[in-house]
Amino acid sequence: MNLRELRESKGLSRSKLARILGIDAMTIYNVEKGKRPQLRTASVLANFFGISIEELRGKEHEQE
Secondary structure (H helix, E strand, O other), X not given: OOHHHHHHXXXXXXXXXXXXXXXXXXXXXXXXXXXXXXXXXXXXXXXXXXXXXXXXXXXXXXXX
């Protein structure tokens, strides 16, 4: 699953996920489109979805 699929599996919009995590919705959009997030953002996303940062980064590359 990529980040978008993970987000959608929880029934969350980008904006709702952004509010929950305290990050910008555009950041989530960019990560979903393949941009590598900063370490803090990657950590927050990985922790929320219960995956490692490495898994998150692997999921980003699957989208390319």
